[in-house]
Amino acid sequence: xxAPRIRLLNVDLHYACSAFKQRSLLAWIGERFRLGxxxxxxxxxxxxxxxxxxxxxxxxxxxxxxxxxxxxTFLKAVAGLYxxxxxxxxxxxxxxxxxxxxLGFEPDATGRENILYRxxxxxxxxxxxxxxxxxxxxxxxxxxxxxxxxxxYSAGMQVRLAFAISTTVGGDILLLDEVIxxxxxxxxxxxxxxxxxxxxxxEILVLASHDVGSxxxxxxxxxxxxxxxxxYDGPISSAIEEFKRVSELSGNR
Amino acid sequence: MxxxxxxxWAARYFWMHLSLSDLRSRWRRSYxxxxxxxxxxxxxxxxxxxxxxRLFGADIVRFSVHILSGVVVWEFVGACCAGGSLSFVxxxxxIKQFRQPLAIYSLRTVLTATLVLCTASLAMLGWTLVxxxxxxxxxxxxxxxxxxxxxxxxxxxxxxxxYSGARxxxxxxxxxxVLQACWFVSPVYFEVRMFREGGLDFLVDYNPIYHLLQIxxxxxxxxxxxxxxxxxxxxGTAALFGIFAIFVGRRVERxxxxxx
Numbered sequence: 001x002x003a004p005r006i007r008l009l010n011v012d013l014h015y016a017c018s019a020f021k022q023r024s025l026l027a028w029i030g031e032r033f034r035l036g037x038x039x040x041x042x043x044x045x046x047x048x049x050x051x052x053x054x055x056x057x058x059x060x061x062x063x064x065x066x067x068x069x070x071x072x073t074f075l076k077a078v079a080g081l082y083x084x085x086x087x088x089x090x091x092x093x094x095x096x097x098x099x100x101x102x103l104g105f106e107p108d109a110t111g112r113e114n115i116l117y118r119x120x121x122x123x124x125x126x127x128x129x130x131x132x133x134x135x136x137x138x139x140x141x142x143x144x145x146x147x148x149x150x151x152x153y154s155a156g157m158q159v160r161l162a163f164a165i166s167t168t169v170g171g172d173i174l175l176l177d178e179v180i181x182x183x184x185x186x187x188x189x190x191x192x193x194x195x196x197x198x199x200x201x202x203e204i205l206v207l208a209s210h211d212v213g214s215x216x217x218x219x220x221x222x223x224x225x226x227x228x229x230x231x232y233d234g235p236i237s238s239a240i241e242e243f244k245r246v247s248e249l250s251g252n253r
Numbered sequence: 254m255x256x257x258x259x260x261x262w263a264a265r266y267f268w269m270h271l272s273l274s275d276l277r278s279r280w281r282r283s284y285x286x287x288x289x290x291x292x293x294x295x296x297x298x299x300x301x302x303x304x305x306x307r308l309f310g311a312d313i314v315r316f317s318v319h320i321l322s323g324v325v326v327w328e329f330v331g332a333c334c335a336g337g338s339l340s341f342v343x344x345x346x347x348i349k350q351f352r353q354p355l356a357i358y359s360l361r362t363v364l365t366a367t368l369v370l371c372t373a374s375l376a377m378l379g380w381t382l383v384x385x386x387x388x389x390x391x392x393x394x395x396x397x398x399x400x401x402x403x404x405x406x407x408x409x410x411x412x413x414x415x416y417s418g419a420r421x422x423x424x425x426x427x428x429x430x431v432l433q434a435c436w437f438v439s440p441v442y443f444e445v446r447m448f449r450e451g452g453l454d455f456l457v458d459y460n461p462i463y464h465l466l467q468i469x470x471x472x473x474x475x476x477x478x479x480x481x482x483x484x485x486x487x488x489g490t491a492a493l494f495g496i497f498a499i500f501v502g503r504r505v506e507r508x509x510x511x512x513x
Contacts, residue, residue, distance in 0.1 A: 081510055084511075099350055106274050108277075109278065122351070122355070123266050
Protein backbone atom coordinates (compact mmCIF):
# COMPACT_ATOMS: atom_id res chain seq x y z
CA UNK A 1 0.00 0.00 0.00
CA UNK A 2 1.25 3.46 -0.93
CA ALA A 3 1.89 6.09 1.70
CA PRO A 4 -1.03 8.52 2.11
CA ARG A 5 -0.75 11.28 -0.43
CA ILE A 6 -2.86 13.90 -2.17
CA ARG A 7 -1.74 15.14 -5.54
CA LEU A 8 -3.54 17.68 -7.70
CA LEU A 9 -2.17 18.48 -11.13
CA ASN A 10 -3.55 21.46 -13.11
CA VAL A 11 -7.00 20.89 -11.69
CA ASP A 12 -9.93 22.84 -13.12
CA LEU A 13 -13.44 22.62 -11.82
CA HIS A 14 -16.58 24.16 -13.29
CA TYR A 15 -20.01 24.28 -11.78
CA ALA A 16 -22.51 23.80 -14.59
CA CYS A 17 -24.75 26.86 -14.67
CA SER A 18 -27.71 24.82 -15.84
CA ALA A 19 -27.86 23.42 -12.32
CA PHE A 20 -28.96 26.68 -10.75
CA LYS A 21 -30.51 28.57 -13.64
CA GLN A 22 -34.17 29.34 -13.17
CA ARG A 23 -35.94 26.99 -15.51
CA SER A 24 -39.59 27.30 -14.65
CA LEU A 25 -42.14 28.22 -17.26
CA LEU A 26 -43.20 31.23 -15.20
CA ALA A 27 -39.64 32.54 -15.09
CA TRP A 28 -39.30 32.04 -18.83
CA ILE A 29 -42.50 34.00 -19.54
CA GLY A 30 -41.39 36.71 -17.12
CA GLU A 31 -38.09 37.00 -18.96
CA ARG A 32 -39.74 37.16 -22.40
CA PHE A 33 -42.01 40.05 -21.51
CA ARG A 34 -39.50 42.08 -19.56
CA LEU A 35 -37.30 44.66 -21.26
CA GLY A 36 -34.10 43.00 -22.37
CA UNK A 37 -31.58 45.23 -20.63
CA UNK A 38 -31.90 44.08 -17.00
CA UNK A 39 -31.60 40.41 -17.73
CA UNK A 40 -29.02 38.71 -15.58
CA UNK A 41 -26.45 36.52 -17.25
CA UNK A 42 -25.73 33.24 -15.54
CA UNK A 43 -22.58 31.53 -16.70
CA UNK A 44 -20.65 28.43 -15.63
CA UNK A 45 -18.62 29.11 -12.51
CA UNK A 46 -14.94 28.38 -12.78
CA UNK A 47 -14.43 27.37 -9.14
CA UNK A 48 -10.89 25.97 -9.34
CA UNK A 49 -8.42 27.27 -11.90
CA UNK A 50 -5.34 25.32 -12.77
CA UNK A 51 -4.57 24.26 -9.20
CA UNK A 52 -1.53 22.05 -8.58
CA UNK A 53 -0.73 20.86 -5.06
CA UNK A 54 1.18 17.91 -3.67
CA UNK A 55 0.56 16.93 -0.06
CA UNK A 56 2.59 14.10 1.42
CA UNK A 57 2.57 11.93 4.50
CA UNK A 58 2.60 13.74 7.85
CA UNK A 59 1.65 17.14 6.46
CA UNK A 60 -0.74 19.51 8.22
CA UNK A 61 -2.14 21.94 5.69
CA UNK A 62 -4.32 24.98 6.31
CA UNK A 63 -6.54 26.32 3.52
CA UNK A 64 -7.05 30.07 3.56
CA UNK A 65 -9.13 32.33 1.42
CA UNK A 66 -12.07 34.67 1.46
CA UNK A 67 -15.64 33.44 1.12
CA UNK A 68 -16.06 31.90 -2.30
CA UNK A 69 -12.33 31.56 -2.87
CA UNK A 70 -12.68 27.82 -3.51
CA UNK A 71 -11.72 26.29 -0.15
CA UNK A 72 -14.76 24.04 0.19
CA THR A 73 -14.66 23.20 -3.50
CA PHE A 74 -11.03 22.19 -3.12
CA LEU A 75 -11.87 19.89 -0.21
CA LYS A 76 -14.88 18.39 -1.96
CA ALA A 77 -12.88 17.76 -5.10
CA VAL A 78 -10.22 15.97 -3.03
CA ALA A 79 -12.95 13.99 -1.27
CA GLY A 80 -14.14 12.84 -4.69
CA LEU A 81 -17.55 14.45 -4.35
CA TYR A 82 -17.19 17.00 -7.15
CA UNK A 83 -16.11 15.93 -10.61
CA UNK A 84 -13.23 17.97 -12.02
CA UNK A 85 -13.37 19.33 -15.53
CA UNK A 86 -9.64 19.24 -16.20
CA UNK A 87 -6.35 18.04 -14.76
CA UNK A 88 -5.82 15.12 -12.46
CA UNK A 89 -6.40 14.25 -8.81
CA UNK A 90 -4.71 11.33 -7.12
CA UNK A 91 -5.55 10.38 -3.56
CA UNK A 92 -3.92 7.48 -1.74
CA UNK A 93 -5.21 6.49 1.67
CA UNK A 94 -8.47 6.26 3.54
CA UNK A 95 -10.31 9.59 3.48
CA UNK A 96 -12.36 10.99 6.28
CA UNK A 97 -14.19 14.22 5.52
CA UNK A 98 -16.16 16.35 7.95
CA UNK A 99 -18.45 18.73 6.05
CA UNK A 100 -21.91 20.12 6.86
CA UNK A 101 -22.13 18.19 10.08
CA UNK A 102 -25.76 18.74 10.95
CA LEU A 103 -27.00 17.18 7.73
CA GLY A 104 -27.79 13.62 6.81
CA PHE A 105 -30.00 12.24 9.53
CA GLU A 106 -33.16 10.21 9.26
CA PRO A 107 -35.51 12.56 11.12
CA ASP A 108 -38.01 9.89 12.18
CA ALA A 109 -35.41 7.46 13.47
CA THR A 110 -34.00 7.73 16.98
CA GLY A 111 -30.55 9.03 17.79
CA ARG A 112 -29.38 5.48 18.46
CA GLU A 113 -30.61 4.27 15.07
CA ASN A 114 -28.95 7.22 13.37
CA ILE A 115 -25.63 6.37 15.00
CA LEU A 116 -25.85 3.05 13.23
CA TYR A 117 -26.89 4.48 9.85
CA ARG A 118 -24.24 7.16 9.73
CA UNK A 119 -21.59 4.74 10.91
CA UNK A 120 -22.57 2.32 8.16
CA UNK A 121 -22.33 5.13 5.63
CA UNK A 122 -18.83 5.82 6.87
CA UNK A 123 -18.01 2.23 6.01
CA UNK A 124 -18.20 0.61 9.46
CA UNK A 125 -19.98 -2.69 10.07
CA UNK A 126 -23.10 -2.96 12.28
CA UNK A 127 -21.13 -4.90 14.93
CA UNK A 128 -18.38 -2.29 15.03
CA UNK A 129 -20.89 0.53 15.36
CA UNK A 130 -22.80 -1.18 18.17
CA UNK A 131 -19.52 -1.56 20.03
CA UNK A 132 -18.88 2.16 19.71
CA UNK A 133 -22.44 3.21 20.45
CA UNK A 134 -22.05 3.82 24.19
CA UNK A 135 -18.94 5.88 23.69
CA UNK A 136 -20.70 8.04 21.08
CA UNK A 137 -23.74 8.54 23.29
CA UNK A 138 -21.51 9.56 26.18
CA UNK A 139 -19.50 11.99 24.08
CA UNK A 140 -22.55 13.65 22.53
CA UNK A 141 -23.97 14.00 26.08
CA UNK A 142 -27.55 13.54 24.92
CA UNK A 143 -28.70 11.50 27.93
CA UNK A 144 -32.09 9.89 27.49
CA UNK A 145 -32.71 11.90 24.31
CA UNK A 146 -30.67 9.32 22.43
CA UNK A 147 -33.81 7.17 22.21
CA UNK A 148 -35.94 10.03 20.88
CA UNK A 149 -36.43 10.71 17.15
CA UNK A 150 -33.87 13.10 15.67
CA UNK A 151 -36.60 15.53 14.65
CA UNK A 152 -37.12 16.41 18.32
CA TYR A 153 -33.46 17.49 18.68
CA SER A 154 -32.28 21.08 18.72
CA ALA A 155 -29.77 22.13 16.07
CA GLY A 156 -26.97 22.02 18.64
CA MET A 157 -27.86 18.48 19.72
CA GLN A 158 -27.84 17.30 16.11
CA VAL A 159 -24.42 18.79 15.49
CA ARG A 160 -23.08 17.24 18.69
CA LEU A 161 -24.34 13.82 17.71
CA ALA A 162 -23.08 14.15 14.14
CA PHE A 163 -19.70 15.28 15.41
CA ALA A 164 -19.49 12.42 17.89
CA ILE A 165 -20.29 9.83 15.22
CA SER A 166 -18.14 11.25 12.46
CA THR A 167 -15.08 11.59 14.66
CA THR A 168 -15.26 8.03 16.00
CA VAL A 169 -14.33 6.49 12.69
CA GLY A 170 -10.88 7.77 11.78
CA GLY A 171 -8.91 7.68 8.53
CA ASP A 172 -5.46 8.33 7.06
CA ILE A 173 -6.47 11.63 5.50
CA LEU A 174 -8.62 14.07 7.41
CA LEU A 175 -10.46 16.85 5.57
CA LEU A 176 -12.05 19.48 7.81
CA ASP A 177 -14.24 22.35 6.74
CA GLU A 178 -14.86 24.84 9.56
CA VAL A 179 -16.24 22.28 11.95
CA ILE A 180 -14.60 23.54 15.10
CA UNK A 181 -17.42 25.96 15.88
CA UNK A 182 -19.91 23.23 16.81
CA UNK A 183 -22.09 23.18 19.91
CA UNK A 184 -22.00 25.15 23.16
CA UNK A 185 -18.93 26.31 25.06
CA UNK A 186 -18.38 23.16 27.16
CA UNK A 187 -18.86 20.96 24.15
CA UNK A 188 -16.46 23.12 22.14
CA UNK A 189 -13.65 22.38 24.59
CA UNK A 190 -14.21 18.64 24.33
CA UNK A 191 -14.73 18.88 20.57
CA UNK A 192 -11.38 20.63 20.18
CA UNK A 193 -9.61 17.96 22.20
CA UNK A 194 -11.22 15.30 20.09
CA UNK A 195 -10.27 17.03 16.85
CA UNK A 196 -6.70 17.32 18.08
CA UNK A 197 -6.51 13.61 18.87
CA UNK A 198 -8.09 12.78 15.51
CA UNK A 199 -5.53 15.00 13.83
CA UNK A 200 -2.75 13.26 15.72
CA UNK A 201 -3.96 9.87 14.49
CA UNK A 202 -4.32 10.99 10.89
CA GLU A 203 -1.44 10.98 8.44
CA ILE A 204 -2.59 14.03 6.52
CA LEU A 205 -4.74 16.95 7.60
CA VAL A 206 -6.28 19.56 5.32
CA LEU A 207 -8.19 22.18 7.26
CA ALA A 208 -10.18 25.04 5.76
CA SER A 209 -10.86 27.81 8.21
CA HIS A 210 -11.09 31.53 8.77
CA ASP A 211 -9.74 31.14 12.26
CA VAL A 212 -6.13 32.20 11.86
CA GLY A 213 -5.33 31.20 15.46
CA SER A 214 -6.28 27.55 15.16
CA UNK A 215 -4.69 27.37 11.71
CA UNK A 216 -1.32 28.51 12.95
CA UNK A 217 -1.63 26.21 15.98
CA UNK A 218 -2.47 23.12 13.96
CA UNK A 219 -0.85 23.53 10.57
CA UNK A 220 2.71 23.92 9.34
CA UNK A 221 1.88 24.61 5.72
CA UNK A 222 -0.62 27.08 4.34
CA UNK A 223 -2.36 27.34 0.97
CA UNK A 224 -4.07 30.58 -0.01
CA UNK A 225 -6.79 30.43 -2.62
CA UNK A 226 -8.38 33.41 -4.30
CA UNK A 227 -10.97 33.33 -7.04
CA UNK A 228 -10.26 29.63 -7.54
CA UNK A 229 -6.53 30.24 -8.14
CA UNK A 230 -3.70 29.06 -5.99
CA UNK A 231 -2.16 32.30 -4.73
CA TYR A 232 0.37 31.03 -2.23
CA ASP A 233 1.69 27.71 -0.99
CA GLY A 234 4.27 27.69 1.79
CA PRO A 235 4.87 28.03 5.53
CA ILE A 236 1.68 28.83 7.44
CA SER A 237 2.94 32.14 8.90
CA SER A 238 3.69 33.56 5.44
CA ALA A 239 0.42 32.14 4.15
CA ILE A 240 -1.48 34.01 6.85
CA GLU A 241 0.38 37.21 5.90
CA GLU A 242 -0.57 36.67 2.27
CA PHE A 243 -4.18 35.96 3.21
CA LYS A 244 -4.37 39.18 5.23
CA ARG A 245 -2.89 41.15 2.36
CA VAL A 246 -5.49 39.75 -0.05
CA SER A 247 -8.33 40.42 2.37
CA GLU A 248 -7.20 44.02 2.89
CA LEU A 249 -6.88 44.59 -0.83
CA SER A 250 -10.41 43.46 -1.35
CA GLY A 251 -11.57 45.54 1.64
CA ASN A 252 -10.15 48.71 0.05
CA ARG A 253 -11.69 47.93 -3.31
CA MET B 254 -19.34 -1.83 -13.91
CA UNK B 255 -18.33 -4.70 -11.64
CA UNK B 256 -16.32 -2.23 -9.57
CA UNK B 257 -19.46 -0.13 -9.22
CA UNK B 258 -21.52 -3.11 -8.10
CA UNK B 259 -18.77 -4.04 -5.66
CA UNK B 260 -19.11 -0.57 -4.10
CA UNK B 261 -22.88 -1.04 -3.87
CA TRP B 262 -22.26 -4.36 -2.16
CA ALA B 263 -19.70 -2.82 0.19
CA ALA B 264 -22.34 -0.29 1.29
CA ARG B 265 -24.94 -3.02 1.79
CA TYR B 266 -25.34 -2.52 5.54
CA PHE B 267 -26.22 1.09 4.90
CA TRP B 268 -28.97 0.61 2.31
CA MET B 269 -30.40 -2.43 3.99
CA HIS B 270 -30.74 -0.63 7.29
CA LEU B 271 -32.17 2.49 5.66
CA SER B 272 -34.81 0.39 3.93
CA LEU B 273 -35.81 -1.15 7.23
CA SER B 274 -35.80 2.32 8.73
CA ASP B 275 -38.17 3.50 5.98
CA LEU B 276 -40.53 0.67 6.84
CA ARG B 277 -40.34 1.44 10.53
CA SER B 278 -41.00 5.15 10.05
CA ARG B 279 -43.88 4.42 7.69
CA TRP B 280 -45.81 2.68 10.47
CA ARG B 281 -44.38 4.49 13.44
CA ARG B 282 -47.05 5.41 15.97
CA SER B 283 -49.77 3.73 13.93
CA TYR B 284 -52.04 1.31 15.79
CA UNK B 285 -52.28 -1.33 13.07
CA UNK B 286 -48.72 -0.73 11.96
CA UNK B 287 -47.47 -3.19 9.37
CA UNK B 288 -50.96 -4.73 9.20
CA UNK B 289 -51.94 -1.79 7.00
CA UNK B 290 -50.02 -3.41 4.15
CA UNK B 291 -52.55 -6.22 4.36
CA UNK B 292 -55.69 -4.30 5.33
CA UNK B 293 -55.36 -1.64 2.64
CA UNK B 294 -55.30 -3.88 -0.47
CA UNK B 295 -58.00 -6.11 1.01
CA UNK B 296 -60.28 -3.15 1.67
CA UNK B 297 -59.72 -1.72 -1.77
CA UNK B 298 -60.32 -5.13 -3.33
CA UNK B 299 -63.60 -5.55 -1.50
CA UNK B 300 -64.84 -2.21 -2.72
CA UNK B 301 -63.66 -2.58 -6.31
CA UNK B 302 -64.79 -6.18 -6.69
CA UNK B 303 -68.31 -5.31 -5.60
CA UNK B 304 -68.61 -2.46 -8.08
CA UNK B 305 -66.43 -3.51 -11.00
CA UNK B 306 -67.51 -7.17 -11.19
CA ARG B 307 -71.04 -5.90 -11.87
CA LEU B 308 -69.88 -3.30 -14.37
CA PHE B 309 -67.62 -5.71 -16.22
CA GLY B 310 -70.00 -8.65 -15.85
CA ALA B 311 -67.28 -10.78 -14.25
CA ASP B 312 -67.43 -13.60 -11.72
CA ILE B 313 -66.88 -11.78 -8.42
CA VAL B 314 -64.79 -14.50 -6.75
CA ARG B 315 -62.29 -14.83 -9.56
CA PHE B 316 -62.36 -11.11 -10.18
CA SER B 317 -61.50 -10.32 -6.55
CA VAL B 318 -58.23 -12.25 -6.87
CA HIS B 319 -57.55 -10.47 -10.16
CA ILE B 320 -58.09 -7.09 -8.52
CA LEU B 321 -56.11 -7.94 -5.39
CA SER B 322 -53.05 -9.05 -7.36
CA GLY B 323 -53.41 -5.92 -9.48
CA VAL B 324 -53.57 -3.65 -6.45
CA VAL B 325 -50.57 -5.25 -4.77
CA VAL B 326 -48.27 -5.25 -7.81
CA TRP B 327 -49.37 -1.80 -8.96
CA GLU B 328 -48.50 -0.40 -5.54
CA PHE B 329 -44.96 -1.65 -6.16
CA VAL B 330 -44.77 -0.11 -9.62
CA GLY B 331 -46.05 3.20 -8.28
CA ALA B 332 -43.57 3.22 -5.39
CA CYS B 333 -40.65 2.52 -7.75
CA CYS B 334 -41.60 5.26 -10.20
CA ALA B 335 -42.78 7.99 -7.84
CA GLY B 336 -40.28 7.18 -5.08
CA GLY B 337 -37.52 6.44 -7.57
CA SER B 338 -37.70 9.83 -9.24
CA LEU B 339 -37.08 11.43 -5.82
CA SER B 340 -34.46 8.96 -4.58
CA PHE B 341 -31.44 11.22 -5.14
CA VAL B 342 -33.21 14.48 -4.34
CA UNK B 343 -34.23 13.16 -0.94
CA UNK B 344 -30.79 11.71 -0.23
CA UNK B 345 -29.06 15.02 -0.99
CA UNK B 346 -27.65 15.38 2.52
CA UNK B 347 -25.89 12.01 2.21
CA ILE B 348 -24.78 12.55 -1.36
CA LYS B 349 -23.18 15.89 -0.49
CA GLN B 350 -21.14 14.41 2.33
CA PHE B 351 -20.14 10.91 1.41
CA ARG B 352 -18.86 9.40 -1.77
CA GLN B 353 -20.97 6.36 -2.42
CA PRO B 354 -22.39 4.91 -5.65
CA LEU B 355 -25.67 6.75 -6.20
CA ALA B 356 -27.54 3.59 -7.13
CA ILE B 357 -27.63 2.66 -3.43
CA TYR B 358 -30.22 5.38 -2.88
CA SER B 359 -32.55 4.09 -5.59
CA LEU B 360 -31.91 0.57 -4.33
CA ARG B 361 -33.10 1.71 -0.93
CA THR B 362 -36.39 2.91 -2.47
CA VAL B 363 -36.90 -0.28 -4.47
CA LEU B 364 -35.93 -2.58 -1.61
CA THR B 365 -38.48 -0.88 0.63
CA ALA B 366 -41.13 -1.29 -2.07
CA THR B 367 -40.17 -4.96 -2.51
CA LEU B 368 -40.48 -5.62 1.23
CA VAL B 369 -43.94 -4.01 1.17
CA LEU B 370 -44.78 -6.19 -1.82
CA CYS B 371 -43.72 -9.29 0.14
CA THR B 372 -45.93 -8.40 3.08
CA ALA B 373 -48.89 -7.48 0.90
CA SER B 374 -48.52 -10.83 -0.88
CA LEU B 375 -49.63 -12.49 2.34
CA ALA B 376 -53.04 -10.86 1.86
CA MET B 377 -53.08 -12.08 -1.73
CA LEU B 378 -52.16 -15.67 -0.84
CA GLY B 379 -54.50 -15.78 2.14
CA TRP B 380 -57.45 -14.43 0.22
CA THR B 381 -56.95 -16.80 -2.71
CA LEU B 382 -56.68 -19.80 -0.35
CA VAL B 383 -60.09 -18.81 1.01
CA UNK B 384 -61.91 -18.16 -2.25
CA UNK B 385 -60.09 -20.35 -4.79
CA UNK B 386 -58.58 -23.19 -2.70
CA UNK B 387 -58.75 -25.58 -5.66
CA UNK B 388 -55.92 -23.65 -7.36
CA UNK B 389 -53.42 -24.33 -4.59
CA UNK B 390 -50.55 -26.46 -5.82
CA UNK B 391 -46.90 -26.64 -6.85
CA UNK B 392 -47.36 -23.80 -9.31
CA UNK B 393 -47.66 -21.43 -6.35
CA UNK B 394 -43.91 -21.79 -5.93
CA UNK B 395 -43.62 -19.55 -8.97
CA UNK B 396 -44.94 -16.65 -6.86
CA UNK B 397 -41.58 -16.58 -5.10
CA UNK B 398 -39.98 -15.50 -8.39
CA UNK B 399 -42.08 -12.34 -8.44
CA UNK B 400 -39.79 -10.61 -5.94
CA UNK B 401 -36.44 -11.00 -7.68
CA UNK B 402 -38.13 -10.14 -10.98
CA UNK B 403 -39.71 -7.03 -9.44
CA UNK B 404 -36.41 -5.99 -7.85
CA UNK B 405 -34.46 -6.51 -11.08
CA UNK B 406 -36.91 -4.40 -13.08
CA UNK B 407 -37.50 -1.83 -10.35
CA UNK B 408 -33.91 -1.02 -9.45
CA UNK B 409 -32.63 0.12 -12.86
CA UNK B 410 -35.95 1.85 -13.54
CA UNK B 411 -35.83 3.77 -10.26
CA UNK B 412 -32.17 4.62 -10.86
CA UNK B 413 -32.93 6.00 -14.31
CA UNK B 414 -35.79 8.07 -12.94
CA UNK B 415 -33.62 9.27 -10.05
CA TYR B 416 -30.91 10.54 -12.45
CA SER B 417 -33.56 12.36 -14.48
CA GLY B 418 -35.48 13.55 -11.41
CA ALA B 419 -32.41 15.26 -9.98
CA ARG B 420 -31.85 17.16 -13.24
CA UNK B 421 -35.45 17.78 -14.30
CA UNK B 422 -37.58 18.66 -11.32
CA UNK B 423 -40.77 18.38 -13.35
CA UNK B 424 -40.35 14.64 -13.53
CA UNK B 425 -41.87 13.73 -10.13
CA UNK B 426 -44.94 15.78 -11.05
CA UNK B 427 -45.16 14.28 -14.52
CA UNK B 428 -44.75 10.79 -13.09
CA UNK B 429 -48.29 10.82 -11.70
CA UNK B 430 -49.64 11.42 -15.18
CA VAL B 431 -47.44 8.79 -16.78
CA LEU B 432 -48.40 6.22 -14.16
CA GLN B 433 -52.06 6.88 -14.70
CA ALA B 434 -51.61 6.43 -18.44
CA CYS B 435 -49.76 3.14 -17.91
CA TRP B 436 -52.49 1.98 -15.60
CA PHE B 437 -55.15 2.59 -18.22
CA VAL B 438 -53.40 0.63 -20.93
CA SER B 439 -52.50 -2.32 -18.68
CA PRO B 440 -54.64 -5.14 -17.36
CA VAL B 441 -54.22 -4.04 -13.74
CA TYR B 442 -57.90 -3.75 -12.85
CA PHE B 443 -59.30 -4.35 -16.33
CA GLU B 444 -59.44 -7.94 -17.42
CA VAL B 445 -57.27 -9.30 -20.19
CA ARG B 446 -60.32 -10.42 -22.18
CA MET B 447 -61.56 -6.80 -22.30
CA PHE B 448 -58.40 -5.75 -24.14
CA ARG B 449 -58.58 -8.75 -26.46
CA GLU B 450 -62.24 -8.21 -27.25
CA GLY B 451 -61.47 -4.62 -28.12
CA GLY B 452 -58.77 -5.76 -30.54
CA LEU B 453 -56.04 -4.30 -28.30
CA ASP B 454 -54.03 -7.51 -27.99
CA PHE B 455 -50.73 -5.67 -28.28
CA LEU B 456 -51.43 -3.81 -25.03
CA VAL B 457 -51.38 -7.19 -23.33
CA ASP B 458 -48.83 -9.18 -25.29
CA TYR B 459 -46.08 -6.56 -25.33
CA ASN B 460 -46.80 -5.09 -21.91
CA PRO B 461 -44.20 -5.94 -19.25
CA ILE B 462 -46.72 -5.07 -16.52
CA TYR B 463 -49.00 -7.82 -17.84
CA HIS B 464 -46.17 -10.34 -17.85
CA LEU B 465 -45.06 -9.37 -14.34
CA LEU B 466 -48.65 -9.76 -13.13
CA GLN B 467 -48.91 -13.15 -14.83
CA ILE B 468 -46.18 -14.49 -12.52
CA UNK B 469 -48.73 -14.35 -9.70
CA UNK B 470 -51.96 -14.48 -11.65
CA UNK B 471 -51.29 -17.71 -13.53
CA UNK B 472 -50.83 -19.72 -10.31
CA UNK B 473 -53.47 -17.93 -8.24
CA UNK B 474 -56.25 -17.63 -10.83
CA UNK B 475 -55.72 -20.80 -12.82
CA UNK B 476 -53.36 -22.99 -10.84
CA UNK B 477 -50.91 -22.84 -13.75
CA UNK B 478 -47.21 -22.06 -14.01
CA UNK B 479 -46.28 -18.74 -15.62
CA UNK B 480 -45.06 -19.19 -19.19
CA UNK B 481 -41.51 -18.81 -20.43
CA UNK B 482 -42.72 -15.77 -22.39
CA UNK B 483 -43.79 -14.13 -19.14
CA UNK B 484 -40.29 -14.53 -17.72
CA UNK B 485 -38.64 -13.58 -20.97
CA UNK B 486 -40.52 -10.30 -21.01
CA UNK B 487 -39.80 -9.58 -17.33
CA UNK B 488 -36.07 -10.23 -17.53
CA GLY B 489 -35.87 -8.62 -20.97
CA THR B 490 -37.39 -5.46 -19.50
CA ALA B 491 -34.95 -5.63 -16.58
CA ALA B 492 -32.02 -5.98 -18.99
CA LEU B 493 -33.24 -3.11 -21.14
CA PHE B 494 -33.66 -0.76 -18.18
CA GLY B 495 -30.34 -1.99 -16.84
CA ILE B 496 -28.42 -1.19 -20.02
CA PHE B 497 -30.11 2.19 -20.26
CA ALA B 498 -29.35 2.97 -16.60
CA ILE B 499 -25.68 2.06 -17.05
CA PHE B 500 -25.49 4.22 -20.17
CA VAL B 501 -27.06 7.25 -18.47
CA GLY B 502 -25.17 6.65 -15.22
CA ARG B 503 -21.79 6.65 -17.00
CA ARG B 504 -22.51 10.13 -18.30
CA VAL B 505 -24.19 11.83 -15.39
CA GLU B 506 -23.40 9.99 -12.14
CA ARG B 507 -20.63 12.40 -11.09
CA UNK B 508 -22.47 15.62 -11.90
CA UNK B 509 -25.71 14.75 -10.07
CA UNK B 510 -24.29 16.47 -6.98
CA UNK B 511 -24.41 19.85 -8.77
CA UNK B 512 -28.14 19.53 -9.28
CA UNK B 513 -29.04 18.80 -5.67
